[in-house]
Amino acid sequence: MQKGKASIQFECPPWITAAGSIAGKKEGEGPLGALFDRTKEDDRMGKDNWEEAESYLQKEAAGLAMKKAGLSPQDIRYLFGGDLLGQLIATSFGLMEFEIPLFGLYGACSTMGEAMSLAAMTVGGGFADRCIALASSHFATAEKQFRFPLGYGNQRPYSATWTATGCGAVVIEKEKAAGGKTKGEKMAKITGITTGKIVDFGLKDSMNMGAAMAPAAFHTIWQNFQDFGWDQDHFDRIITGDLGTVGQKILLDLLRKEGYDLRQQHMDCGIELYDGMKQDTHAGGSGCGCSAITLCAMILPKLKTGEWKRVLFVPTGALLSTVSFNEGRSVPGIAHGVILEHIEEEKREWNT
């Protein structure tokens, strides 16, 4: 059902029945380290180059999600995925051998929100029983592409974020798609989405992505409140993707001006992922893998147990490109909101 300008409320909410996460060494040493399905000591993943390493992350995360749900690639109708690299090479090469029809997506670090939104619409509209949504990033492929080669050893300002190495993948199923086939769990249901527009506050600092994305996160959260007629108290948590400490402050300020106080509910995957003081990550984590692995490893498990009943998950993207950046253009942002809810045990039959 269409709600307001940019939101949808699903009459039959699709279920997330499995989540796979794989992360790099630094992420494994952070506060969420123990929660990932797998962490790798070697960020090259034994591959010849960083891009192949990121492709490996995609393949592994999708494989883990399928395995947990007891599914094979033939059971998945569509893949919705993306990464930060030009022409999505991590996705293309990583997912090729599954031979599943693919929708390639680019929403910068908001890609996990975009992928989940489109997968949920596809399942909710009856066009698929099971899809996978996933997104990855890799510190080395991203720094090489967007900023400096790692060997250059440039200094990073305190506003800079650290691109996460990792990939998170979720299986999104029609509620009754089980049919005895899936062994997936009732991790959460997607009850609605709010799709972001491009928001540009004119910021031009490639070392301060948090500030570039905060206005987009603000707009999507604000739009969600308008479209559904609720406020922050509707949610246990409102979780942005990778604003970091600098972007978080701007987001809370922008929302306060509109009369919303999110200090109780707001959480940011980029802030959760690392111990900024000990791990030298400055403002926090970033990259589309950051929100994807935090979702899979921390957010969904808490929704599953019911510790959180309702979460607004808002991956945030900064549309940075070296080409537009070098031509003096600003860095616009975009953020896609996904409403996740706990699935009550008693209300539904499952695997009967």
Next chain:
Amino acid sequence: MQKGKASIQFECPPWITAAGSIAGKKEGEGPLGALFDRTKEDDRMGKDNWEEAESYLQKEAAGLAMKKAGLSPQDIRYLFGGDLLGQLIATSFGLMEFEIPLFGLYGACSTMGEAMSLAAMTVGGGFADRCIALASSHFATAEKQFRFPLGYGNQRPYSATWTATGCGAVVIEKEKAAGGKTKGEKMAKITGITTGKIVDFGLKDSMNMGAAMAPAAFHTIWQNFQDFGWDQDHFDRIITGDLGTVGQKILLDLLRKEGYDLRQQHMDCGIELYDGMKQDTHAGGSGCGCSAITLCAMILPKLKTGEWKRVLFVPTGALLSTVSFNEGRSVPGIAHGVILEHIEEEKREWNT
């Protein structure tokens, strides 16, 4: 309704009610020149750089499509768009001021098929009354990014294609979304889609994209035939995006081996767009703008009049990246099929 492994048949087929096309100088001088809504003498479009010129194409094409349908940006629920550039900068900067929620897509030159597929599912699933799907490319932004700076003046082999400068945009509406509001025409209905997977035959020549894409086009067309249980005779035309003369030959050969003879039905937007002998475009046109503007300027008008009753439109993409290419990787392909049908005049009321 799900059909077979990778296809959907829409129970309420969304309608294409308007199409806007804008093209560059060379495209304007080609065989389809008179059919475009607008052609520009200056490929820089009066802008400071090529990327801004391509953004201008996106803005103009979307604006033209909305104007023809008598709609304003507020009437459009979602945009589905993309281009060939890293981080989709032509799309981000071109569509920003419409303030419409955006799904950024990357399917190389297959993006128009991907955008139409997702927009049709969104409308068909009841999640939007009106969407716009669009894709653009620009010769200068693409050559600069993928191959050589134009000033270098490198020689192009005969297998090379010429990236089209242009953007095509279509308004996709729920059949009855009119509600007295739209002034759009009954251009065609989208009765089904077949979504492509990544197909890699190991080709490594960045100057022969047609050969890289042909196996993907083959697979999507073959899959369409399997999923629906029909063959080439079901269609008046089966129109690929930008295989060019080299890719066309490979496609026809691959299909013949499976028992399908498409010589009567096959057409390729890249072959139609230029006069290869006179315009020095070698194997044909390419780029996601190539199939998008050919769709808007030639294919949809013929479907509207009923000259063609049924068309399988299959934009084809080569997942070329300078990074993966320089690392010695192959160029995989992907192709997304969209089934377009003539809307019979007598069956429906319209604008009553």
